[in-house]
Amino acid sequence: MVSTSLTDEFRSIVGNEWFLDTPEDLATYSYDGFLLEFRPDAVIIPENTDEISKIMRVANREKLNIIPRGAGTNITGTSVARKGGIIMAFHRMNKILEIDPGNMCAVVQPGVVNAELQKEVARYVLMYPPDPASMFVSTIGGNVALNAAGPRGVKYGTTKDYLLGLEVVLPSGEVIKTGGKTFKNVSGYDLTRLMCGSEGTLGIFTEVTVRLVPLPPAKATLQGIFSDLDDAAKTVPAIIGSGIVPTTLELIDRVVLDVIRDYGGAEFSREAEALLLIEVDGEEGLVEAQGERIEKFCRESGAIEVQRASSPEEAERVWQARRTAFGAVARVRPNCIVEDATVPVKRLPDIIRKIVELADKYRLKIGVLAHAGDGNLHPLIMTDLRDKEEMARVDKALEEMYEATIAMGGTLSGEHGIGIAKDRFMTMEFSQSAIDLMRGIKRVFDPNNILNPGSFL
Amino acid sequence: MIPKSIADEFDQCIKCGLCLATCPVCKELLLEKFTPRGKIQLARYYSQGELDLSDHYRDIFAKCLLCGACVTTCPSGVDLNKVFVGMREEIAGKKGLHPGMEEVVRSLLLNYNISDEDNAERGGWRDFLKDLPDHMYQKDRAEVVYFVGCVASFFPMAQTIPQNLVRILESADVDFTILAGEEWCCGFPLIGAGVPGKAREMMEHNLGKVRELGAKMVVFSCPSCHRTWQEYYDTDLGLSHSTQFIERLIGDGVIRLGTVNSTVTYHDPCDLGRNGGVYDAPRQILKSIPGLTLVELENNRAQSVCCGGGGNLEMADSGLSGTVAQKKIEEIQRTGAKTVVTSCQQCVRTIKGRARRQKIDLNVCDITDLVLQALSKD
Numbered sequence: 001m002v003s004t005s006l007t008d009e010f011r012s013i014v015g016n017e018w019f020l021d022t023p024e025d026l027a028t029y030s031y032d033g034f035l036l037e038f039r040p041d042a043v044i045i046p047e048n049t050d051e052i053s054k055i056m057r058v059a060n061r062e063k064l065n066i067i068p069r070g071a072g073t074n075i076t077g078t079s080v081a082r083k084g085g086i087i088m089a090f091h092r093m094n095k096i097l098e099i100d101p102g103n104m105c106a107v108v109q110p111g112v113v114n115a116e117l118q119k120e121v122a123r124y125v126l127m128y129p130p131d132p133a134s135m136f137v138s139t140i141g142g143n144v145a146l147n148a149a150g151p152r153g154v155k156y157g158t159t160k161d162y163l164l165g166l167e168v169v170l171p172s173g174e175v176i177k178t179g180g181k182t183f184k185n186v187s188g189y190d191l192t193r194l195m196c197g198s199e200g201t202l203g204i205f206t207e208v209t210v211r212l213v214p215l216p217p218a219k220a221t222l223q224g225i226f227s228d229l230d231d232a233a234k235t236v237p238a239i240i241g242s243g244i245v246p247t248t249l250e251l252i253d254r255v256v257l258d259v260i261r262d263y264g265g266a267e268f269s270r271e272a273e274a275l276l277l278i279e280v281d282g283e284e285g286l287v288e289a290q291g292e293r294i295e296k297f298c299r300e301s302g303a304i305e306v307q308r309a310s311s312p313e314e315a316e317r318v319w320q321a322r323r324t325a326f327g328a329v330a331r332v333r334p335n336c337i338v339e340d341a342t343v344p345v346k347r348l349p350d351i352i353r354k355i356v357e358l359a360d361k362y363r364l365k366i367g368v369l370a371h372a373g374d375g376n377l378h379p380l381i382m383t384d385l386r387d388k389e390e391m392a393r394v395d396k397a398l399e400e401m402y403e404a405t406i407a408m409g410g411t412l413s414g415e416h417g418i419g420i421a422k423d424r425f426m427t428m429e430f431s432q433s434a435i436d437l438m439r440g441i442k443r444v445f446d447p448n449n450i451l452n453p454g455s456f457l
Numbered sequence: 458m459i460p461k462s463i464a465d466e467f468d469q470c471i472k473c474g475l476c477l478a479t480c481p482v483c484k485e486l487l488l489e490k491f492t493p494r495g496k497i498q499l500a501r502y503y504s505q506g507e508l509d510l511s512d513h514y515r516d517i518f519a520k521c522l523l524c525g526a527c528v529t530t531c532p533s534g535v536d537l538n539k540v541f542v543g544m545r546e547e548i549a550g551k552k553g554l555h556p557g558m559e560e561v562v563r564s565l566l567l568n569y570n571i572s573d574e575d576n577a578e579r580g581g582w583r584d585f586l587k588d589l590p591d592h593m594y595q596k597d598r599a600e601v602v603y604f605v606g607c608v609a610s611f612f613p614m615a616q617t618i619p620q621n622l623v624r625i626l627e628s629a630d631v632d633f634t635i636l637a638g639e640e641w642c643c644g645f646p647l648i649g650a651g652v653p654g655k656a657r658e659m660m661e662h663n664l665g666k667v668r669e670l671g672a673k674m675v676v677f678s679c680p681s682c683h684r685t686w687q688e689y690y691d692t693d694l695g696l697s698h699s700t701q702f703i704e705r706l707i708g709d710g711v712i713r714l715g716t717v718n719s720t721v722t723y724h725d726p727c728d729l730g731r732n733g734g735v736y737d738a739p740r741q742i743l744k745s746i747p748g749l750t751l752v753e754l755e756n757n758r759a760q761s762v763c764c765g766g767g768g769n770l771e772m773a774d775s776g777l778s779g780t781v782a783q784k785k786i787e788e789i790q791r792t793g794a795k796t797v798v799t800s801c802q803q804c805v806r807t808i809k810g811r812a813r814r815q816k817i818d819l820n821v822c823d824i825t826d827l828v829l830q831a832l833s834k835d
Contacts, residue, residue, distance in 0.1 A: 134474065
């Protein structure tokens with residue numbers, strides 16, 4: 001509960017209708033894409049930097065928690081009030097402030113939806129590369145907070161590679177600017193990138209300057225079906241090592257393929273143990289040549305079927321299987337835990353073998369969906385949260401999977417973040433001194449620990 | 458209590474939020490409670506006893522077009538419409554009707570139509586027709602019954618639709634009749650208002666009347682009547698939307714269309730397209746008119762965005778319905794076409810009404826307008 005006098009104070013900043021505390025509002029801001037839910041004490045929806053600055057001054061004075069939330073599509077519980085507090089939503093700060101083709105950049109408010117930006121910059125034959133699966137809904141502010149990425153990450157990298165500058169409101173209410181429109185900038189500590197992936201714990205982004213790249217004129221889409229998972233996994237480093245950098249290189253294993261088939265999402269050969277979905281983009285001639293070479297690689301690695309899409313419609317059909325994967329998997333059991341273990345690409349076959357072994361050892365249904373080209377796996381654990389005994393097995397399997405991931409030189413999260421989903425594993429990846437450093441950074445920015453407390457630190 | 462079949466639907470929601478991308482209502486209202494995901498969660502919280510129904514709940518669930526865009530987008534295959542209609546019923550049962558829908562429900566129970574007029578006036582649209590045959594399209598027996606629907610029967614802006622369609626059917630020598638004063642509302646607005654039980658009497662009446670005439674087929678110009686008959690009427694009668702019927706007449710060579718030199722765009726009505734699966738028939742009709750060029754909207758077929766006239770929203774929040782209509786008009790204008798064709802009287806009314814109020818120069822016509830125009834040129 002927020003006291004009446006504070007409620008009045010917040011209402012005087014944003015206007016009555018943008019401070020919400022009805023049961024229906026609190027309930028609908030209690031979740032994001034993760035499983036666990038926490039009712040916040042209120043929801044506040046500011047319109048500009050000035051209002052946010054005023055809100056933060058009050059929150060800091062009263063030591064009230066503030067949890068920034070974009071579209072609530074993250075799947076790590078990064079935008080829920082785990083320790084109570086006020087959810088700050090950016091629905092009203094959804095304007096593209098500037099598209100600057102001469103400087104190959106754009107300046108946007110945090111609530112702009114990723115796909116909206118993509119659509120607008122495409123008019124200038126430009127592209128904003130990060131393409132998380134949530135791109136039609138998720139916001140740029142949320143993307144920066146989670147350092148989001150998607151299938152195009154193999155070639156284009158992640159949000160941090162396209163982040164040039166930020167305007168940030170600190171927990172104290174002060175406003176700072178970091179970076180700007182220049183691609184090169186080595187002045188001082190790189191505060192811009194420190195903010196990227198900070199999961200709402202350091203500051204509130206109110207203006208984001210992003211880098212744009214030319215929109216590639218052509219692409220080729222291929223699908224390779226393998227009767228051996230290992231053959232498929234080995235094809236990935238073979239392609240990457242050959243000098244071709246695909247835009248996208250996705251792997252789907254048999255468990256997920258079967259689920260997609262049962263769901264009616266797509267048809268595959270009964271012998272299929274794995275599917276690779278590969279896309280290259282660039283100039284027309286180059287794309288054509290690379291497509292041919294990839295086709296050859298797949299066949300040489302033992303693919304039983306290789307299909308190269310000859311039209312955008314055919315490419316769309318090839319993508320259909322991948323797109324229906326999450327939904328199809330969601331219907332198998334009451335809950336699905338989407339993991340994000342990521343390894344150096346050469347270790348992909350090893351980690352996939354490990355996951356198959358763990359599924360067997362702990363009697364779990366685990367499918368593997370992977371942005372294989374950058375070693376980013378999404379093991380899908382189909383389970384039932386209400387079954388305590390099964391959940392204990394899930395926990396053990398996760399622990400062993402992450403131990404193996406770290407031992408291979410990998411990381412807990414490739415693109416989803418840590419949030420409240422994986423905070424318990426942080427000590428696997430970081431030494432105590434590294435964690436202490438992070439906590440120290442958090443204290444410098446937020447001495448009263450009011451910004452998204454209870455998240456990964 | 459919420460039936461299990463509905464609970465099964467919201468249990469499948471993984472809260473991914475992808476439905477937010479296509480919902481025309483939440484794009485205007487922004488807040489999570491108005492998103493399809495938010496409403497699904499509210500249904501779940503109510504069902505689990507975590508939240509009580511309230512006037513606020515009723516208002517939230519009334520702010521929905523039942524357009525089905527979220528159903529198409531949902532990767533988990535959740536039938537959100539089923540949950541939304543089920544919640545409207547639950548709320549109406551426990552908390553009473555939405556105030557904006559009281560009037561229409563009262564009128565439906567009194568007059569069997571959504572207007573305030575006596576149902577005997579249902580055939581009034583015929584008064585404006587020249588050379589009316591003696592039977593005035595009301596026969597004792599016929600192969601086909603043309604079910605006109607409330608909006609096209611009573612609202613002057615939409616009355617050209619039945620006027621056109623009877624001319625088209627006549628020119629094809631179709632043995633058809635209308636029910637005139639014996640046609641009652643199909644029940645759709647009652648389902649939308651959360652009182653489907655009250656629609657039962659109307660459904661039985663309509664079915665009985667059609668049977669008495671010995672008809673084998675019912676033709677609808679209203680996609681929502683068509684959909685309601687398909688989903689809620691237990692019948693083996695042939696049910697056909699007018700676009701499907703006309704497409705067949707053209708295909709069989711029964712009617713031939715002459716040249717109309719024009720560039721048009723086509724708006725897929727939600728209940729005909731996404732919710733009824735009819736996308737090709739209207740396009741085939743347009744294609745068979747020489748001289749006509751069709752420019753598709755950015756969002757067409759299953760991606761079509763509601764005109765703002767669905768789900769009884771107009772009664773609950775006419776302002777919101779208007780803003781959704783405005784977005785539709787802007788999308789239409791981006792095609793460069795000066796004419797939008799659709800195949801639903803409610804879409805015609807909503808789009809034309811908004812364009813008039815905003816003084817926007819846009820020609821809005823029903824597909825029967827074009828067909829009749831092309832017929833006379835043959």
